[in-house]
Amino acid sequence: MSSTPSLARIPLWVTLVPLAVGVVVWFFLWTGFRDRLDQALAETLPAGTSWSIRGFPYRLEARTGPVALSYEGKALRARLDARQMIVNRQPWRTDRQVVNLEGSQASLALQPLAGISATIAAEAAQASLRTEDGRVARLSIVWERPGIRLGFLAQPLSATSVEAHLRETPAAADPNSRSPVLPVQDQLVLRASDLRLGEGSPLRLMLDAELTAARPIRSFTTWEKGGTAEIRDLVLSDSTGDVLRLSATLSPGRDGRLYVAGTLTTVCPASVRAAFAGLPPVSEKRARRPVTLAFTAVPGVSADVAPPEAGKPPPPVRAQEPDCPRLR
Incomplete structure (x- = not known):
């Protein structure tokens, strides 16, 4: 046993x-x-x-x-x-x-830049941060039903939700390169649902942007010396589809202003021109084909969109579609 x-x-x-x-x-x-x-x-x-x-x-x-x-x-x-x-x-x-x-x-x-400020307030917000080698590998923030104020806009913004994603991608410019394009140092993605400017209609926002500079951005001076902010794609849309899509380059000026230049495509050109000019909203049907417009702006000072060509008839519209949304 x-x-x-x-x-x-x-x-x-x-x-x-x-x-x-x-x-x-x-x-x-x-x-x-x-x-x-x-x-x-x-x-x-x-x-x-x-x-x-x-x-x-x-x-x-x-x-x-x-x-x-x-x-x-x-x-x-x-x-x-x-x-x-x-x-x-x-x-x-x-x-x-x-x-x-x-x-x-x-x-x-x-x-150093006039009008470049932002305030966002929300009852609930959540952020996640991941760091790597002393840099922000990913920072994500979601605000629920925030109220937003931008220094260059007279009217407040509101939304059901806003989310932001930021990554630092430090890189040094190639001293032997002749390209005027500087390396991307930071990447920013913004998403918003039911975004309203003042009394405007609710819209969806999608924005992809980058900061470029000769070396990693550790101060405003680093970015100011030849750096830019590149809006690769900004889209405003509603349930019918895209209302506006634009790309632009933002550059700091020596006079303490931010200068913006780019192009946009829209099915609501009259509404966009009125919004850029700070005029009351207009009644407009959506165009059958998007119209491409050049624009320039100094935030908080002026915004100009290419005017309609003299003698050119307005684009044909989609009579059965909803009116263009109110932008402000």
């Missing part, structure tokens, strides 16, 4: 010992990760901000009281206020975090 003890005779508490040891070891490891997050919050949040960290055993969750973050540089001014901030992080992944904001308002301003 075998003398090997039966598993049924081993006390239950003996089988639980490895599990208990594992929990204790993981708790001490988790505590170390918690302390790292606590230190990061202490270095980021202003003095007087309160927070607590929980989430054992699977995650780290930091909940703060009211938050007021601000930055004032030579060119960039930024501020974030929130009633509460919740930071979630997997303990072993310090390069990735998800941040939820309640009752937040964020504002940005490029002080």
Whole structure:
């Protein structure tokens, strides 16, 4: 007869010992990760901000009281206020975090450029940040039902949701290249649903843009010296289809203004011209074929779209389609 003890005779508490040891070891490891997050919050949040960290055993969750973050540089001014901030992080992944904001308002301003400022306020917002080698590999933010103010627009914007995605793609210009095109340093994608300017109709927005410069952008001066912002594609559409599609180049001027030049295609040329000129909305049927127009603008100062050609009849319209949407 075998003398090997039966598993049924081993006390239950003996089988639980490895599990208990594992929990204790993981708790001490988790505590170390918690302390790292606590230190990061202490270095980021202003003095007087309160927070607590929980989430054992699977995650780290930091909940703060009211938050007021601000930055004032030579060119960039930024501020974030929130009633509460919740930071979630997997303990072993310090390069990735998800941040939820309640009752937040964020504002940005490029002080050397007149009118280039933005403020967005929302009751709920969520951001995810992934860093890599000290750069932003991906920053994504979603605002729910935000109110938006742009410094160069007299009327406010509103939307059901707005999402932004930013990536830093640092690169150095080839000193031997004769191409006037500088490398892309940052990429920006914007999406918005039910976007309204003032009393305008709700539209969908899709924007893909890039910042170019001779070297990675660490200051406004770096970008100002020959850099541009390239709107590769901006589309405004409604349930009927595209209303406007444009591409443009934005360049900083020595006079403290931002200069914009590009082309757009639209099925509502009269409505677009009225919106650019700041005139009251017009009644217009959609054209059967998109019309291509050149435009220039100095945000907050002027915006000009090529006028209709003298003597040329207006484009044929789609009589059975809905009227053009109100743009403002």
